[in-house]
Amino acid sequence: MTQMPDPQNPIRIGTRGSALALAQAHETRDRLMAAHGLAAETFQIVVIKTTGDRVLDRPLKEIGGKGLFTREIEDALLAQDIDIAVHSMKDMPTIQPEGLLIDCYLPREDVRDAFVSAQFAAISELPQGAIVGSSSLRRRAQLAARRPDLKLVEFRGNVQTRLKKLEDGVAVATFLAMAGLTRLGMLHVARGAVDPEEMLPAVAQGCIGVERRADDSRIAALLAAISDRDSALRVTAERAFLARLDGSCQTPIAGLAELQGDRLRLRGEILRPDGSEVIAGERAGPASDGAAMGTDLAEELRRRAPADFFDWS
Numbered sequence: 001m002t003q004m005p006d007p008q009n010p011i012r013i014g015t016r017g018s019a020l021a022l023a024q025a026h027e028t029r030d031r032l033m034a035a036h037g038l039a040a041e042t043f044q045i046v047v048i049k050t051t052g053d054r055v056l057d058r059p060l061k062e063i064g065g066k067g068l069f070t071r072e073i074e075d076a077l078l079a080q081d082i083d084i085a086v087h088s089m090k091d092m093p094t095i096q097p098e099g100l101l102i103d104c105y106l107p108r109e110d111v112r113d114a115f116v117s118a119q120f121a122a123i124s125e126l127p128q129g130a131i132v133g134s135s136s137l138r139r140r141a142q143l144a145a146r147r148p149d150l151k152l153v154e155f156r157g158n159v160q161t162r163l164k165k166l167e168d169g170v171a172v173a174t175f176l177a178m179a180g181l182t183r184l185g186m187l188h189v190a191r192g193a194v195d196p197e198e199m200l201p202a203v204a205q206g207c208i209g210v211e212r213r214a215d216d217s218r219i220a221a222l223l224a225a226i227s228d229r230d231s232a233l234r235v236t237a238e239r240a241f242l243a244r245l246d247g248s249c250q251t252p253i254a255g256l257a258e259l260q261g262d263r264l265r266l267r268g269e270i271l272r273p274d275g276s277e278v279i280a281g282e283r284a285g286p287a288s289d290g291a292a293m294g295t296d297l298a299e300e301l302r303r304r305a306p307a308d309f310f311d312w313s
């Protein structure tokens with residue numbers, strides 16, 4: 001007998017407490033409500049503070065370790081304090097802890113980065129030596145590769161904090177994910193979207209994934225109804241690419257898979273953090289081969305990379 005969810009025994013949705021994380025948890029809840037005709041009271045949103053939320057005064061790469069924004073949430077899943085966890089797949093390690101599984105991906109938002117600046121409309125308009133704020137290894141390296149003249153400053157914190165820093169003149173421009181701005185209802189702060197040709201997005205950017213206990217068949221059945229096949233195919237290829245390169249979390253990596261019918265095109269690149277070298281490649285093939293294409297492309301890039309490419313210390 002399938003146990004129907006009831007308000008006495010709500011489905012607990014774990015999430016970080018940032019405005020973006022909450023918007024993503026609500027989107028997931030709303031899709032589950034619509035798919036199953038359930039009331040809002042059937043769900044409870046449980047906010048969990050992660051290490052990444054706690055430590056705000058240092059660049060993420062210094063805190064180190066994987067899953068800075070996810071570990072505490074996964075612990076809560078394993079401890080049965082929550083039933084599902086909603087994540088930005090961009091922030092997810094490629095391997096989940098024993099007993100946990102991600103096999104539900106929501107329809108993907110815009111994958112591109114947004115260019116954000118009060119004074120300038122695009123990267124090409126930034127004057128020589130302009131100061132740009134970003135703490136993303138990937139965005140910093142990609143920007144440095146295109147515009148070695150620009151000065152980069154660290155820019156951590158939530159969207160509001162970063163916009164305040166722009167206002168205060170700490171930098172003249174920054175980058176944010178279009179997906180995050182859209183979900184926050186703040187797309188108006190974007191001066192424009194950066195073409196993936198110019199800045200290949202992070203692996204899984206714009207994709208929300210829902211994690212659960214692997215043996216929880218009740219939750220598996222609920223989630224199956226809201227899982228998006230195209231998202232799953234694309235993110236599977238991108239994350240296979242990332243997984244094969246994951247040796248160092250200090251290596252800037254970008255990857256994007258796109259579907260045309262049943263064909264998948266996967267582009268990927270790795271960079272030196274200072275942008276002095278970019279190694280890029282692509283694969284195309286049947287959509288069902290995404291994981292193999294990702295692994296294969298990663299191996300090609302590794303072969304083409306100089307011996308010292310992966311060890312920055």
Ligand SMILES: NCc1[nH]cc(CCC(=O)O)c1CC(=O)O
Nearest residue numbers: 088090176177179180205206207
């Ligand atoms: N690393 C932070 C993070 N993780 C996911 C998003 C945006 C939403 C998404 O890409 O799904 C962001 C903020 C940003 O990059 O601007």
